[in-house]
Amino acid sequence: MKVNKSNIKKFFQSIFKIFFYTMFKLLYGKIIFDKKIQSQLYEEKNVFLEDKNSKLKYSIFFSSNSRLYTDRIHDTAIIKNNLIIDKPSFQLRDNVRDEDVTKNIVLKHGTPYIIRSLNGTTLSLLTGGGGNDNFFHWIFDVFPRLGIVEKKINLDEINFFLCPNLNKWQLETLDLLGIKKSQCLSSVKYRHIKSDQIIVTTHPWQVSKNVTKDIENIPIWISEWLKKKFLLHKSHKDLPKKFYIDRSDSKSNLKNFRYITNENEVKSFLKNRGFEFVRLSDLSFREELKIFNDAETVVGLQGAGLTNLIWSNNKTNIIELRSNLTNKLYENLANDNKINFRKLESTPKDHVIADHYGSIEVDIKELEKII
Numbered sequence: 001m002k003v004n005k006s007n008i009k010k011f012f013q014s015i016f017k018i019f020f021y022t023m024f025k026l027l028y029g030k031i032i033f034d035k036k037i038q039s040q041l042y043e044e045k046n047v048f049l050e051d052k053n054s055k056l057k058y059s060i061f062f063s064s065n066s067r068l069y070t071d072r073i074h075d076t077a078i079i080k081n082n083l084i085i086d087k088p089s090f091q092l093r094d095n096v097r098d099e100d101v102t103k104n105i106v107l108k109h110g111t112p113y114i115i116r117s118l119n120g121t122t123l124s125l126l127t128g129g130g131g132n133d134n135f136f137h138w139i140f141d142v143f144p145r146l147g148i149v150e151k152k153i154n155l156d157e158i159n160f161f162l163c164p165n166l167n168k169w170q171l172e173t174l175d176l177l178g179i180k181k182s183q184c185l186s187s188v189k190y191r192h193i194k195s196d197q198i199i200v201t202t203h204p205w206q207v208s209k210n211v212t213k214d215i216e217n218i219p220i221w222i223s224e225w226l227k228k229k230f231l232l233h234k235s236h237k238d239l240p241k242k243f244y245i246d247r248s249d250s251k252s253n254l255k256n257f258r259y260i261t262n263e264n265e266v267k268s269f270l271k272n273r274g275f276e277f278v279r280l281s282d283l284s285f286r287e288e289l290k291i292f293n294d295a296e297t298v299v300g301l302q303g304a305g306l307t308n309l310i311w312s313n314n315k316t317n318i319i320e321l322r323s324n325l326t327n328k329l330y331e332n333l334a335n336d337n338k339i340n341f342r343k344l345e346s347t348p349k350d351h352v353i354a355d356h357y358g359s360i361e362v363d364i365k366e367l368e369k370i371i
Helices: 005-030 035-041 135-142 144-149 169-175 211-215 219-235 263-271 286-291 304-311 330-338 366-371
Strands: 042-050 055-070 075-080 083-093 116-124 160-163 183-184 192-201 242-245 276-278 297-302 318-323 341-344
Touching: 035 083, 042 083, 042 219, 055 083, 055 144, 083 276, 116 144, 135 169, 135 304, 144 192, 144 219, 160 169, 169 219, 183 318, 192 211, 219 286, 219 304, 219 330, 263 276, 263 366, 286 304, 297 304, 304 318, 304 330, 318 330, 318 366, 330 341, 341 366
Parallel strands: 116 160, 116 192, 160 183, 242 276, 242 297, 297 318, 318 341
Antiparallel strands: 042 055, 055 075, 055 192, 075 083
C-alpha cells in the first residue's frame, strides 16, 4: 500500500495547530464577543476633516489596559478582559472590511502569540496586509491615521507606534515626521501586545464595501496633509527632470503580474527624447520627494511608484501607461492635486488575479502623440 506523504504531513500539521491553539487558549483564555457591554470597553472621539464638497467623519477609539492581536493580513482585534471590542477591531474579507466582528479570527483560534507588554500609550497604524510592504498603502492607509489622531491629541503623548512593517524606507519616512526608531514597533515582532492604552482610528479612505469606488475617490485632505508634512524634507540633490519609472525591481513585474511586453521598445523611444530611466527603489524617500517635485515629465506603468505624483508641481506632466481594465486611482489623484495627467490605455494580453494586473503592449505611435 502506497503512503501519501503529503496527506500525512497535513495531518500532523493540523494536529499541531489544534494543540498550539489549545495551549494559548489555556494560557490567555477564550475570547468572546458581548454586544451588550461594548460601550463600556472603549471611548470614542469623532474628527471631521474637509473633502471636496463635504466634511468626512472619522472615529478615534481609546481603550485602556487592553490587548491587540493581529494576523498581519486580514484580522486585527482589540481585546479587553478577554472581550473583543467591535468598532476598533477589523476583519478583511476580499479586501473589504467586514462589519461582522464575530468573523474575527481570535474568536475561533484565540491569540496564539506571547504577549509583549508596553508601558504607556500605543497608536495602532495597522491596516491589513497591504500596508506591510506596498508603498501606496503605506502612504495613503498608514500615515493619514496620524493626521486623524493629531486633531485630538498631541502625537508627543504617544509612546509607541505599532506599524505594519519597518523596512529601511518605512523607517526613513517615520523619521522625517519626528518619530524615533525606538518608538516604532513592527507587527512582525509585535503581533500580540498589551498596553496601558491602545488607540485605533477608522480607515482614512475606505468608507464603503466598494473598494474600487473608494480608492478612486481618495479624500483631498490626505494629499494636502502628506505634502505639508513631507515636502519640506525633500533632497537638494540634482536629479533627472524627464524620466521613465523602471519597474524591473517590482514584485508584480518580477512575477509577470503586471508588465509591458515591448518595454525595450518603449525605453528606446523615450531615450531618444531625452528621458532617463529611474528605479525608485534606488532613491531615498527624500530623493523621491525631490525628483517628483521638480519633474517636467514622468512616464510610468500603473503601480505604487506613481503614488509619488502627489509631490509634483502643477507644471509636471504625468503619463500613465495602463490596462484599460484598471481603476482611475492615479488619474483622479493627479486631477484632485491639479497636476497635468495623460494616460495611454491598452487591452491586457492576459488577465490574472485582479483588474490592475496583466501584461500590456504600448502603442509607440500613440505614446508619441501624448509625450
